[in-house]
Amino acid sequence: MMASRGHATVVREPVHGYSQTPKDxxxxxITxxxxxxxxxxxxxxWDMAVEEELREFQRELNGVKGEANQREQKLLSLEKQVSKFTKKKSGAKLMVFSLVLGLVLLIVLGILGKDSKDWKRRALFL
Incomplete structure (x- = not known):
């Protein structure tokens, strides 16, 4: 029930009918x-009511299309950012891996050079 000007009214489905006038x-x-x-x-x-409904539906559809377009643009932007960060991250991983590998090689070569009795060869490693 809904209140209308202080009176309680019941909202029901509209009734469809056909005009019997000579003009129409x-x-x-719809009544x-x-x-x-x-x-x-x-x-x-009825035809005017349907046209009104179609116009309203078209407005809503245009709004939904606009929102979908905005979300599509945002998604593309986020995908670009993820790709950019992924590339940066893989570059940083490669740099850290190279640095660790270099340090391991220096340590191994230093250990090998320390055990060597040949000082000339040891000087080459360090």
Whole structure:
């Protein structure tokens, strides 16, 4: 139930009918179920009501398309950022790996050079 000007009203489905006037024979219309009490708030030609609904639907559809386009652009931007960070991360990993490998080689060569009795050869390693 809904309040309307202080009176309780029940919202029901509209009634469909056909005009029987010579001006609009068999033209469909929509009205409220209690149209006979002459206090009816709704009466429209069916074709006009459908056109209004289609215009409203088109507005909503355009809004949804706009939102979808904005989300698509945001998704593309985020994908670019992820790709950029991934490239930076893999470059940093390669640099750390190279540094660790270099240090391991220096340590191994230093150990080998320390055990060597040949001082000339040892000087080459360090």
């Amino acid at each position: 024979p068999y033209r469909r219309y 409220c179920p209690n149209a006979d009490d002459r206090d009816c708030h709704v009466w429209k030609w």
